Amino acid sequence: MAQPSIKTIAMLRLLDHVGSPLIGGTRPEGGSTTPTQWHVSGSTNAAGLLLDCRDGLLSSLAYEMKFNNTVAIKGPQDPAIDSYFEFQTILLTLRLETCGANPLDGGKARYGMGSTYTSWWFPGGDTGSSAPGETQAEFFPGTYSFEMQYQATAQTMLNVVVPAADTQLTWQTSTVKIHYGNTISYGGPAGR
Secondary structure (H helix, E strand, C coil), rough: CCCCCCCEEEEEEECCCCCCEEEEEEEEECCCCCCCCCCCCCCCCCCCCEEEEEEECCCCEEEEECCCCCEEEEEEECCCCCCCCECCCCEEEEECCCCCECCCCCCCEEEEECCCCCEEEEECCCCCCECEEEEEEEEEEEEEEEEEECCCCEEEEEEEECCCCCEEEEECCCCCCCCCCCCCCCCCCCCC
C-alpha cells in the first residue's frame, strides 16, 4: 500500500476596502521566507480565493498578491498555525476640480510605482466615472506617482505614499484668461 503524500495548503484571500471578495488578484508568487520561489497559477475567484498546494510539510510560507498593478506581501507565517494569507486593498479616489473647488469631469489619469507615473492608465476611468469629478479604484498601499491630464495639460504628483486607509488625491485646474485680437493656440510643436 502506497504512503499518502503530505501536502501544505495555503488559502490566498483578496478583499476590497470594505471586506468584500475581489475577483482577479493575479500573478501571485510564493516562497518559504520571501515570495520569490514559485508562481501560483490562476487568479482569485468570485469568493476572492486562490488555493496553493505544495508538496511536503512546510513550516514557513510567504505570498505576494497583485491587483490593479499594485502589490502586497504577506508572511512569512507557519501555515500549520494559520493557512490564510489575507490581502486587503484600500479605495483610492482621484479628484479633479476647477480653481473654485467644483468637480470637473473628463480628466484622464496615469500612474506607476515609485516615481514613474506613465506605466498604466488609472483603472477607474476618467474623472466623472465614479462621482462628479472623481474616479476610484482598489489599490494596495505603497508609493506611487500620478499624472492627471485635462484639455491638453497635465500635472503630476510624484512619490505619493498611499497609506493603509482610503485615500483621496485632488488636482485643481487654473483659470487662464487671454485678451488678444487674433487666433490663439497652445501646446504642440512651435509654429502652429
